[in-house]
Amino acid sequence: MSNLIRFILIFSLMGSMACKQEAPKTKVIDLADMDTSVNPSSDFDNYANGGWKKRFPIPDEKSRFGSFDLLADAGEFQVKNLIADIATKKHDGGTVAQKIADFYNTGMDTVKIEAQGLTPVQPLFEQINSIQNKGDVMKVVADFHTKGIYPMFSFLSDVDQKNSDMMVAYLLQGGLGMPDRDYYLKDDDRSKEIQAAYQIFLQKMFVLSGTDEAGAKTNTSVVYRMEKRMASASMTKLEQRDPQKIYHKMNLGGIQKIAPEIDWTAHFQLIGLQNPGDFIVCQPEFMTELGKMMNEISVDDWKIYLKWKVISSLSSYLPGTFVNENFEFFGKTLTGQKAQRPRWKRVQGSTNGALSEAIGQMYVEKYFPAEAKKRMLDLVGNLRISLGDRIKQLAWMSDATKSKAQEKLDAITVKIGYPDKWRDYSALEVSTSSFIANVLQARNFDFKFRISKVNQPVDRTEWMMPPQMVNAYYEPTRNEIVFPAAILQPPFFYLEGDDAVNYGAIGVVIGHEMTHGFDDHGCQYDKVGNLADWWTADDSKMFKERTKVLANQFSNFTVLDSLKANGELSLGENIADLGGLNVAYTALQKVLSGNEKSIDGFTPNQRFFLAYAHLWAQNIRDKEIVRRTKDDVHSLGRLRVLGPLKNMPEFYSAFNVKEGDSMFLNEADRAVIW
Numbered sequence: 001m002s003n004l005i006r007f008i009l010i011f012s013l014m015g016s017m018a019c020k021q022e023a024p025k026t027k028v029i030d031l032a033d034m035d036t037s038v039n040p041s042s043d044f045d046n047y048a049n050g051g052w053k054k055r056f057p058i059p060d061e062k063s064r065f066g067s068f069d070l071l072a073d074a075g076e077f078q079v080k081n082l083i084a085d086i087a088t089k090k091h092d093g094g095t096v097a098q099k100i101a102d103f104y105n106t107g108m109d110t111v112k113i114e115a116q117g118l119t120p121v122q123p124l125f126e127q128i129n130s131i132q133n134k135g136d137v138m139k140v141v142a143d144f145h146t147k148g149i150y151p152m153f154s155f156l157s158d159v160d161q162k163n164s165d166m167m168v169a170y171l172l173q174g175g176l177g178m179p180d181r182d183y184y185l186k187d188d189d190r191s192k193e194i195q196a197a198y199q200i201f202l203q204k205m206f207v208l209s210g211t212d213e214a215g216a217k218t219n220t221s222v223v224y225r226m227e228k229r230m231a232s233a234s235m236t237k238l239e240q241r242d243p244q245k246i247y248h249k250m251n252l253g254g255i256q257k258i259a260p261e262i263d264w265t266a267h268f269q270l271i272g273l274q275n276p277g278d279f280i281v282c283q284p285e286f287m288t289e290l291g292k293m294m295n296e297i298s299v300d301d302w303k304i305y306l307k308w309k310v311i312s313s314l315s316s317y318l319p320g321t322f323v324n325e326n327f328e329f330f331g332k333t334l335t336g337q338k339a340q341r342p343r344w345k346r347v348q349g350s351t352n353g354a355l356s357e358a359i360g361q362m363y364v365e366k367y368f369p370a371e372a373k374k375r376m377l378d379l380v381g382n383l384r385i386s387l388g389d390r391i392k393q394l395a396w397m398s399d400a401t402k403s404k405a406q407e408k409l410d411a412i413t414v415k416i417g418y419p420d421k422w423r424d425y426s427a428l429e430v431s432t433s434s435f436i437a438n439v440l441q442a443r444n445f446d447f448k449f450r451i452s453k454v455n456q457p458v459d460r461t462e463w464m465m466p467p468q469m470v471n472a473y474y475e476p477t478r479n480e481i482v483f484p485a486a487i488l489q490p491p492f493f494y495l496e497g498d499d500a501v502n503y504g505a506i507g508v509v510i511g512h513e514m515t516h517g518f519d520d521h522g523c524q525y526d527k528v529g530n531l532a533d534w535w536t537a538d539d540s541k542m543f544k545e546r547t548k549v550l551a552n553q554f555s556n557f558t559v560l561d562s563l564k565a566n567g568e569l570s571l572g573e574n575i576a577d578l579g580g581l582n583v584a585y586t587a588l589q590k591v592l593s594g595n596e597k598s599i600d601g602f603t604p605n606q607r608f609f610l611a612y613a614h615l616w617a618q619n620i621r622d623k624e625i626v627r628r629t630k631d632d633v634h635s636l637g638r639l640r641v642l643g644p645l646k647n648m649p650e651f652y653s654a655f656n657v658k659e660g661d662s663m664f665l666n667e668a669d670r671a672v673i674w
């Protein structure tokens with residue numbers, strides 16, 4: 001399921017991009033990126049990245065800026081060139097080029113957007129206004145779902161976690177306006193500040209939508225009360241990391257029983273799922289609470305809540321006043337961003353979202369060299385062998401579990417660059433009528449695509465990320481690792497670089513993704529992607545003890561003032577970073593076979609660790625530190641450098657780390673997992 005898939009990416013998606021175009025880095029180990037006045041054994045992050053951090057302050061439009069943002073920015077300009085070429089020409093109706101051009105151009109036409117005002121969302125408001133009873137409320141909810149507006153709960157189709165050959169429908173908790181339940185429920189000062197700002201934001205948005213001040217105030221308290229009640233019934237991020245806890249298979253009768261106040265047969269019919277069969281309810285208690293809310297809350301209050309869902313879902317595509325208020329809260333207040341990204345970047349992002357593989361196909365043709373794919377396949381092959389060798393040698397694991405682990409490793413599917421089969425966009429209608437109309441068309445096109453997959457065999461050729469995205473993922477239900485074309489560039493991948501830097505950068509990323517199959521979450525899936533226990537009880541206990549060491553280490557890192565990192569939430573990512581480093585280091589030693597020749601004064605092993613650290617060169621705003629510590633399963637860049645390296649004696653040898661140094665941990669305190 002997409003929200004779970006997002007848990008396992010190497011980075012959270014990079015929403016914001018820099019304002020100036022920087023060529024991607026070509027010099028591999030650059031002294032200008034480093035601060036050699038810092039001792040590597042006291043602070044390896046500042047030693048490796050201190051120069052970079054000084055040279056690249058955070059642009060106003062960002063809340064965080066790292067070395068991979070430079071690559072993402074460069075990629076964004078590559079896509080800009082592709083789109084600019086298309087958007088300025090005339091095209092035959094129905095072609096992909098016409099769709100890209102019209103989508104982008106309607107988004108850029110602010111004169112028309114201002115003149116249209118709320119007209120494009122008026123039909124949605126009218127649907128709400130015509131609601132007479134609770135049955136009508138659910139009819140509108142169903143229709144909104146088909147338009148990608150999700151009041152109350154979320155819906156998606158994905159691989160059945162316990163029958164990984166088949167796709168099923170999932171119902172998930174949802175309906176909130178802020179990013180997570182904790183935003184409503186925590187009562188520390190920062191949370192209270194955000195809660196107050198959110199209610200002011202709601203009030204302003206209602207006023208902008210035509211409600212008078214007094215009405216906006218009332219509406220705000222209605223919506224906030226309802227969202228807070230949904231938040232209270234929601235599972236925490238940490239609880240949702242346990243896949244068994246969010247797997248509840250049931251049929252229509254089952255859901256009718258846990259939330260009898262809602263007519264589920266009618267709902268599924270209205271969204272176009274005539275025969276849902278068995279589906280998965282991730283949070284049954286949440287659905288029960290929704291049922292109760294349906295009974296207890298008045299039709300008028302539901303209408304207010306639905307109106308808010310329309311506004312919040314579409315505010316980015318409305319006139320400037322809406323866009324700006326949206327930025328005030330989600331940008332400034334939540335992440336500390338100082339300025340909005342330029343309009344072309346935002347519109348390009350939406351176009352990219354609507355026609356991602358169509359643009360991806362063009363991107364690959366223009367920018368992805370065939371040699372990159374070949375070199376990657378070699379790297380992946382060597383990394384796979386190394387992880388296998390390491391599994392064989394694990395002292396803490398029994399032979400029975402080792403052979404299961406090896407089988408799972410052998411079964412991992414590898415996808416590099418771009419999909420073999422591209423998505424067909426011929427049924428997507430894009431016109432020049434309005435930006436919002438195009439956004440809703442694209443969402444509906446996507447919804448129909450998802451729903452058509454329910455109860456069908458899994459399409460294993462499908463990709464969850466387009467080729468133009470700087471990212472990579474492991475997907476446990478498919479047991480596959482996937483590397484889009486855009487990540488195969490510096491600082492991740494150096495086509496002309498030596499082995500040491502490539503193993504330290506993209507090699508660790510590959511090892512990281514492979515290790516996700518064996519982290520605290522991924523290890524619960526077997527070789528064909530089913531949620532099934534293949535561990536002996538003793539091995540499972542040993543594994544948990546070992547991962548606990550790593551979780552505790554991270555929970556002891558201070559990230560800001562008295563705030564500590566969340567070692568439990570980020571455990572899977574930290575296991576994958578440490579595993580990735582170990583596996584890539586082992587693979588490199590084989591390739592080097594004793595060749596210790598230095599380049600620019602650094603040994604191959606030093607270059608390996610410097611290239612790794614450089615991936616996480618990063619500046620970040622305080623508000624963003626607080627937000628990510630709560631929301632993000634990935635550790636902050638600095639901790640991704642310091643945390644895993646402290647557990648590696650190979651790193652100690654490369655940089656002469658000794659007892660008493662800050663980078664040093666006693667052998668008994670180190671985590672040894674994969």
Ligand SMILES: [Zn+2]
Pocket residue numbers: 008009010011512516573576
């Ligand atoms: Zn990851």
